[in-house]
Amino acid sequence: MDETPPPYRALEVFQAFLIQGLTAFGGPVAHLSYFRREFVERRAWLSEAAFADLLALAQFLPGPASSQLGMAIGLRRAGFSGLLAAWVGFTLPAATAMIAIAYAAPSLTELLGKGFLHGLQIAVAAVVLQALVAMARALAVGPIRSGIAIGAAGGLLIAHGPVAQIMALGAGVVFGLAFLREPAPVEPDDPATRKVPIPVSIAALAAFAVLLGLLPVLARVLNDPTLDLAAIFYRAGALVFGGGHVVLPLLQSEIVEHGWLDQDSFLSGYGVVQALPGPLFSFAGFVGAAQQVAPSGWRGGLTALVAIFLPGLLLVLGVLPFWDRLKTVPAARAALAGINAAVVGVLAAALWNPVLTTAIQRPSDWALAAGAFVFLAVARLPAWLVVLGFAAAIGVFSR
Template sequence: MTARQNLMDETPPQSRAGPRDAWEVFRAFLVQGLTAFGGPVAHIGYFRREFVERRGWLSETAFADLLALAQFLPGPASSQLGMAIGLRRAGYAGLLAAWLGFTLPAGAAMIAFAYLTPHLDSTWGEGVLHGLQIAAAAVVLNALVAMARTLAVGPIRAGIAIGGAVGLLIAHGPVALILTLAAGGLFGLAFLREPTPYVPDDAGAHRISPAVSAAAIAVFILILGLLPALGSLLGSPTLSLASVFYRTGALVFGGGHVVLPLLQREIVGRGWLNLDDFLGGYGAVQALPGPLFSFAGFVGAAQQLAPGGWRGGLVAIVAIFLPSLLLILGLLPLWDRLKGQPPARAAMAGLNAVVVGVLAAALWNPVLTTAIRRPSDWALAAGAYVFLAVAKLPPWLVVLGFAAMVGVFSR
C-alpha cells in the first residue's frame, strides 16, 4: 500500500472548513448529547458507532489514536475525544461546535435541576436508571468487540490487550490507568513493527498553527496559576468559583466519577452547598445523556458562594471544560507529529491494543458491576447487544427502549 493509498484509507477528503461544516458537527454532537446515555465509557461506543461506522468521518485507527490521547490527558475523556473529532472535521469552529452540542443538553438540564431541587423528593425512577445502565453495557460491549477485531489482532496485540485488562482489574485508579497505557506503548515499541508507510491521519491537527498550539499551553498554565490568586486578591466569589472548577478540570485523571470526591471536598467542605443536595445532583446526572462533567452546572447554579442560578452554572461549566479545550489545541499537533515516526507508530500500535484492554476492564467495572444486579439482567444485556450488533438498531433507540421497558416492569 502506498502512502497515497494509506492517506485515502485513513482520512476522508477535506475541504476548507466553513460554517456549514461546523453546523454539521454541532448537529451531530447535539444528537449525541441528547441520546448518549451511560457515562464516559459508553460514550466511546456511541462515538465510534456514529463517526467511524455511520458517518465515516475518521478511520478505526484514527479514532483509537484520538482516544489514546484523550485517555492520557486530565479531564473528561469522552468530551476531549469529541472535541478532537470536531477539530478534525471543521477546525477550531468544529472543536467548539462539538463541545457545545455534546454538553448543552445535560448542562441545561442540570442548571434547571438546581432550580427544581428544593421542590423535589428523593424518588428517582430506579427502574429507568437500571434500564439505562443495562443498555449502556451492551453499547460498550459492541464497541469492544468491533475495536478488538481491528486493534487487537494477533497474539502480541491480543496479549497486550488482555494484560492491560487484567492489570486494571487488579489495580484501580488514575495512576494505574496511566501506567497501563504507558506499558502498552512500551510493549508495542519493543515487540511490534509497522512496515506500512504512514501518513498522519488527523487532518484537524494540521489546521493548528505552532503559535496557536504554544499559546494554548501557555494560557492553560497561566490560568491555572493566576486564577486562584486573582480570586483572593480581588475578593471575587465568581473568580473563586471559576478557580475551583478550572482546577478540577485541569488536574483530575480518571474521568467523570473522579470528580465526585474532588468537588465534594472543594464545594461541600467549604460550606458552599450541603451534602444532600450535592449527592442528589450527582445522582441526577447519572440518568442524563452527555458528559458527567455537566454536573458542574448543577453545583455552580445551586452553590451559595457566588451569584448562583444560571450564571453560576455557566461559569462552572465553562471553567471545568476549558482546560480540556486548551490541552487538545496545545497537544494534538505534537501527538500527530510523534505518531508519524516509525518507533512512535510501533508504540501507538501497542497503545491502541491496550486501549482495547482498558475498555474491557471498564466494561466489567464499573459498567457490568453496576448494571447487573440479578441473573435476568444478563439476558436483558444480551438482548440489547443483539439489537445493536445483529439488528443494527440505533443506540439511542435501544437505550431509550430498554430504559422504558425496565422502568415499567420494575414497578
Template sequence: MTTSAPEQASPRSAGTVREVFLAFLKLGVTSFGGPIAHLGYFRDELVVRRRWVSEKNYADLVALCQFLPGPASSQVGFALGLLRAGAGGALAAWAAFTLPSAILLVGFAFGASLFDNPVADGILSGLKIVAVAIVAQAVMGMARALTPDARRASIAVGAVLLALLVGGTVGQVSAIVLGALAGLFLCREAVGTAAADALRFPVSKRAGITALSVFAALLIALPIAATLLHSTAVDVADAFYRAGALVFGGGHVVLPLLQAEVVPAGWVTPDQFLAGYGAAQAVPGPLFTFAAYLGAFAAPVALGLVTAAIALVAIFLPGMLLLVGMLPFWAHFRAMPRAGALMRGANAAVVGILAAALYDPVFVTAIVGPAEFGLALVCFVLLVAWRMAPWIVVLVAAAGGVVIGLL
C-alpha cells in the same frame, strides 16, 4: 448501519460546522452511561457509520486523551470536531454534546424534581444496563481492528489485568505506557506507515504553545484574582477551573474535588450535592456538566444562570487547552519512524482498558441480578445482530428498566 470496523475511512475529508453540530447533538441527547460508554457511542456514529476517522486513528485519539487531565470523552469529541471542520467544528462538537445535559441539570437545580419516583429509578437502571451493551459492542469492534494477532491480543489482556488490579487513572495510564513499550518490541511490522496514517490537525505549534501558556496562566492567575476581588463569579471560575485542571480520568474522579470546593464554601448543602449527582446519572452527555448544576447554587436565582455558565465553561476549559496544546506535537510524534509500533501497542492497550471498564464499573454497577443481565443481552443482540440504532436501544432499555423495577 454496520457494526464492523470500516475498511476505509476518509479522516481528512472536509465537513461543515453544521454537520458537526447536528452529529454531536444526536450524541448529546442519546449518549448515556458515562465516559467509557460515550466512546462506544462516538465509535458507532463517527467511525463506523460516518467514517470520519479510521479505527486506528480513533484509538490514537483515545490514547492521547487518556493521558491528559479533563473529560476524556469530551476531549475526543472536541478533537474530532476540530479535525472535521476546524475551530468552529471543535466548538460545535463541545456545545452540542454538552448543552443538553447541562440544561437538564440546571433545570433540576431550579426545582425540577424529576427523578424522585419508582418509574424514574427504573429508567435510571435501564440506562445503566444499556451502557453494558454499548461498551461491549465497542470493545468487540475495536478488538477486531486493533488486536488482530496474538501479540496485540496479549498486550490487550495485560492491559485488562493492570487496569483492574491497579485501578484508577494510575492503572489506565500505566497500561497505555507499558502497552506502547511492548508494541515497540512486538509490533515492529510496517513501521514506515506511521507518517502516512497519522492525523493532521489544523493547529500550529505556535497555537499549541499559546494554548499551554494560557492554561498555566489561568491556573496561577485565577486563585490570585479570587483572593483580591472577592467576586462570586471569579470564585466560581477559580474553583471549577482548578477541578478541571487537576483531575485525571474525568467523570466520577472529579466528584471529590468538586465536593471539597462547593460544600465547605456553602454554595450547596451535602444533600443538594448528592441529589444533583443522582440527577447527573440520569441525563446523557458528560458527567462534567454536573458543574452547571453546582454553579447554579453559587448565586441568587437571578444570577444562577450566569454562575452556572461560568462553572460549565471553567471546568471544561483546562482540558481543552491542554488538548489543543498537545495536538501539534502529537502529530510530530506520530510521524517518527518507530511511532507506528508504539501506537499499535498503545491501541491494543486501549482495547484492554475499555474491556476492563466494561467489567468495572460498567457491568458491576448495572448488573445486579438475572433480570438486568437478560436485559443487557437483549440490548447487545439488538445492537450487534439486529443493527438497531443506539437511541432505539436506549429506549428499549429504559422501558425494560421500568418493568424490572415494578416487578
C-alpha cells in the same frame, strides 16, 4: 469551485458543525462516517486522502477523536476561528442538554423512579460492551496486543484509581516500543493540510504541558474546588486514548471514588449521553453541573466542558504542523499501538467495575444486559433507541 468569502467561512463552519451536533447520533465511530459524507462527498472541503490523514492524526492524539477531527477540518477550512467554530457547533446541542438534565436529575429520579435509572445502567453496560468488542477487534489483534490488553485489565482489577490507569497506559507504551512494528502510513494527495505557524504550534504544546502539571498544583495550593474540578477534567481529556467511552473509567476513578458525585447519578448521566447526538465528552457538562464539591450548575458544567476539550484542541494546534514527519517515525507508531491495546484493557476493567457491578442487581439483569447487547450488535439498532427503550421498559415494569 468554492465561492464562500474567507470572512464568512467561520460562520459557515459553525453552521455545518451545528447541523452535525444536532443530527450525528451513534457515537464516535458513526461521527466519522457522518463527517466524511458531509465534508468530503457533499461539501468537498477536502479530498478523501486528506480526510484520512486528518483522521489518522485525530486517532493518534489523546482526546475525543471525532471532535478533534472536526477541529482539524474547521482549522483547515477557516483557520483558528474555524477550529473554534467547529468545536462550539458540534458540542453545543449535547452540552446544553446535559447541563439542563443535571438541573433536572433529582426531579427525574423522583418522577420516573429507580427503575428508569436501572434501565439506563443496563443499557450502558451493553453500550460499553459493544464499544469494547469493536475496539478489541481493531486495537488488540494478535498475541502481543491482546496480551497488553489482558495485562492492563488484570492490573486494573487489582489496583484502582487514576495512577493505576496511567501506569497501565505507560506499560502499553513500553511493550509497544519493545515488541510492535507498525506499517508506514499512506501520504495524502492533498497538500493543503496545515495552517498553523510553528511558533503557535510550540506555544500550544507548551500550554498543554504547563496546564497538565500546573492545574492540580494550583488547586491544592489555593484550595480552590473550581480549579480542582478543572484539573480533573483537563487530566481526563489529556489522557483519554481510544475514544469517548474510555473517559468513563478515567472520570469514574476521579469523580465517584472521591465523592464528587454518586455512582448511580454518574452512570445514569453516562446512559443519557448515549441517547444524544454529538460528542460523548458532553457528559462532562452533566458531571460538572451535577457534582456537589465545586460550584455546580451551569458554571460547573461549563468549567468541566472547557477543561476536558482544551487538551485536544491544544494538541491539534500543536501537532498538526509536525504531523507529516511524526507519523513516519516507527517508534511513535509502535508506542501508539501499545497505548491503544492497553486502552482496551482499561475499558474492560471499567466494564466490570463500576458498570456491571452497579447495573447487575439480580440474576435476570444478566439476561437484560445480554438482550440490550443483541439489539446493539446483532440487530444494529441505534444506541439512543436501545438506551431510551430499556430505561422506559424497565422503569414501567419495575413500578
